[in-house]
Amino acid sequence: MSTAAHADHGSHGDHHHKETFISKYVFSMDHKMIARQFLITGIIMGCIGVFLSVLFRLQLAWPETQFGILKMFLGSFAADGVLSPEYYMALVTIHGTIMVFYVLTAGLSGTFSNLLIPLQCGSRDMASPFMNMLSYWFFFLSSVVLLSSFFVSTGPASAGWTVYPPLSALPKAVPGSGLGMTLWLTAIALFIVSALLGGINYISTVLNMRTKGMSMNRLPLTIWAFLLTAILGLLSFPVLLGAALLLIFDRSFGTSFYLSDIWLPGEGAYANVGGSPILYQHLFWFLGHPEVYIIIMPALGITSEVIATNARKPIFGYTAMIISLIGIAVLSFLVWGHHMFITGMNPFLGTMFMFITLIIAVPSAVKTFNYLATLWRGNLKFTPGMMFAIGLVSFFVSGGLTGLFLANAALDIAMHDTYFVVAHFHLVMGSSAIFGMFAGIYHWYPRMFGRRLNESLGHLHFWLTFVSAYLVFFPMHFMGLAGVPRRYYMFTVIPEFEIWADVNVMITIAAIVGSVAQIIFLWNFFSNIFRGEKSEQNPWKSNTLEWTAPLEGIHGNWPGAIPTVYRGAYEYSRPDREEDYYPQHIPGDDDGVYHPESEQKATIRKETVEVSKDKEIVYFTALRSIFGLNKG
Amino acid sequence: MKKTFKLLAGILGLISLFGLLHQTDFSLVQLAASEPSAAETATQSSINWLLIIVSILIGGIIVLIFDITNLTTRVTGKNILDWNKLNAWLCLVFLILGMGAAFWEFFYHGKYVITEKATAHAENMNMMFNATLFFTGIVFVIVQVLLFYFLFKYRTKEGRKATYYSHNNKLEIVWTAIPFVTMAVLVLMGMKTWSNITKKSSDNPKEIEIYAYQFGWNARYSGADNIFGEASFNYISGTNPLGLPVDAEIDALIVSLTKELNGDTIEVNGEPRIIPGLYTQVKDSIFNLYHQSLLEEASGIGLTYTEDKRNALQKKIESIESGAAMADLEAAIYRKEKQIQRIAQIRSAPSAKETIFNGSTYDDVISNEIHLVKGEEVIFLFRARDVIHSAWMPHFKVQMNVVPGMQTRFRFTPIKTTAEARVERGNEEYDYYMFCNKVCGSAHYNMKIKVVVETQAEFDEWMKTQKPAFAKVNENEVQLEEVAPEASDSAKIENKELALK
């Protein structure tokens, strides 16, 4: 990275002590460096997660076949090259944990919140750069602790990524619930600390450190998404921490929060009485459901930005997009019970959860329609970032619609924990958020590394990944509807499921192709950090502020004063402009909103938005009164 | 061009690396069935490596080609590959092929989707499913078609400018309202279906207890008296696996628990031999344990002494040294004392004799198959022994979690016999099963129990072949045994005091 020479050119007048390698690349407090750290750690974790999925897919496709590769990597856990059932579940568990928390929470939201919040809001850095640094290092530590559980003789946690007790509390019930589970819980506790440190920072930066003129109604949708994500995280992660702590107590100190009436061979009746395993599930899903929105909302924010930029059109219905995001955020706290329809909870509760869950589909639908309307009559530029953003929309629709089946308590009786669920969440959360992440990486790579990625390889990467993801997950719907349960080590012992043997083989091959295609990305990503073509300042001709700061990434972001903002982020292809974009920081002679009825240019520049007849402005004013005036 | 050379060199390097690895006898895939000879393995492995090398070569060449196109674009400023055009066409192709594939899949694998009406509520659920499928299917097709069509249609072209169109409140209200109304319809239908399935039945359905444990199921029928009685995990023993309140069994359990705590004397070759109880083991302190395990293992040392044994011994010593062994002992003592206490407490309740230990469970039938009567409403009462399981009968659209410490239930009416299902499938061997659908440990994937639906006559016939779980003992015996727990209780306290000293 060629930023060293420029590092201390930041002229915002602070004290500038000399930067060492350690303070610049390791314990950096610069948000851009921390973003890169999050991203690269996330990519490494992602590779591990994908690799694990290939290992257990081998087992599902060819259950009786010996694989040298399994023996090589797993040793005694795959004696003779065949995965043991316990270790199959351990792989699935760690795969899920890595993907959900480490890649799509920290890797996605950590990377892009860090990179974009200061740059798009127009601030020198995060509210607390030190906390920001801590946030990364807690995340790093947490990753190390999680991965270290692979070296435990009883294997990693193996009760599924949801680690339901009693299974996760009883080392005698499954070996993975011994030391492996302790490490899992420790890792998650560290992870939560990281998420909270980051979240507080994101919220305070967005609310307090926007540049002059950057009112809430001019914020790019990315920032809105990151803000709401951080709020969700801040409100829900502590609950998971509580759940994890109680589980730690039950495991190590003999309490009975989740345990009751347990008898195991060799152990006899346990002393625990009075606890409820279902309590854990309530606590877990109180985080767990918002968590899926913590994953998808940043991806949606990135998509809004990438699609608008590359369609050269304003994002359609900016206000509606924000209201949908807020609606999703609020409702996401009230739907956790849809994961528990068949735990024996009161049917009336089931009714309420079904009702709210189905309602949450409305804001999601609005977002999809708005994306379509944004594409309509655009001037679409197919950059790799754009292709991945479109991939997200496609997955979001395919996966979101199947949610309407699962949200229905009655239908869920016949679908819960089947492969239908695996298909649903891999499309709507897994694939679509991963595609959002890729869209962000391709779009902001020049911003992060000052260089460009190879475009052709990007498109190749997109098509291979896109097609193989559909091939992997689409057929799983039908397996689920035919009753095939998830988290099964093999299907050959049940004659009824044998018809799926060839489908399982096809899925595994597609998964391997999709995984190998990621090597193209890795090559593209890592080699171009050093040898890529230098990027121009604003490669996508984008409106937002991050492209006004020098790409080599100086400390404090802007060499001089921070630019002032004069309009919203999505003024593309304005009829009154020659160029098809109108960056936020270019002084304009209007109030920042295009009025088609008055084609001629207005002469007064206004700082605040006045209430006009335009309904949109009314929303804006409402939003402003909720979130306060921008203090600049 | 320098960079291209570097790339080429890199790929060549990789290939030679794999070539080197090729020398080692490492094969990626070996078939378990046909144990190949050494020569076969060698050829197989070279084929494998050949495949790997060829695919890497092909991959490398593709990457190279793309890299070169990029380089030439950079040098000449002209696009060889116009990705805008290419992607637009690919989108169109993907739309057509993708939709085609989705529909093919829908009809090809769609026929495996369970639509069978094996229970009364299946009809209702199928309707609900179809309604949801109808709405979502329409949206799926419309949105995906529009998405990819727009991509094709509005791709960038020379001189084209996008339409500035930032919002349209009317439009947005419309497409908020339409999903809202659709959702309202689905919610209302869903509520109706849900309450149909979950509502309390007016007449008394037949109760069957479904008992889940790692890794199997049992069904318990209440026998002639129609009373289940209060089973509990406290009473579980080898001879009473479901923990039924059977006095004789519980007494025996307490005796054996007390022996585990206090130790026992057995006769070996006509000589008495003391088996140390948990209390003694704790009192004997670490050194004795250490010594004892060494002695135990030492007797095995000799020709049979293997690496594995050495490791096991090592582990044992480690657990003693780290205090884990001691902690385990103490936990075991605590567990067993508590269990004895709890049983005593339950038994000492004033009405325990009438309500729990009234012998009503003696005639219960415990079975390894679930037998149901066609057309007869039944309610499953679920009980778990260890961890959460889930009772999953896909063809009946029945699923309910089985949670330790909490009774769950599911009510339904089977309406198709196994015989009818066999005829329908043309498969004489076909059987319905209940599977476990909540991950519960290593053999989760193989935890199942046969479900037989039959006519009332067949059911009665089957029931006749079943033995009651416990023979009724006569009053005297019960009376006699009741003294036992108290005795062992006091013995326990005595021993504890001893242990403390």
Ligand code: HEM
């Ligand atoms: C290479 C791509 C991937 C493949 C082939 C794959 C495959 C699978 C399969 C087959 C399962 C179910 C295993 C079972 O139930 O026995 C699974 C579980 C799971 N996957 Fe993936 N997956 C991939 C990527 C992802 C991504 C991107 C996410 C991010 C959300 C993800 C999250 C999960 C989760 C949360 C589970 C559930 C784990 C559990 O049951 O505890 N996966 N994956």
Ligand SMILES: [Cu+2]
């Ligand atoms: Cu949820």
Ligand SMILES: [Cu+2]
């Ligand atoms: Cu199970």
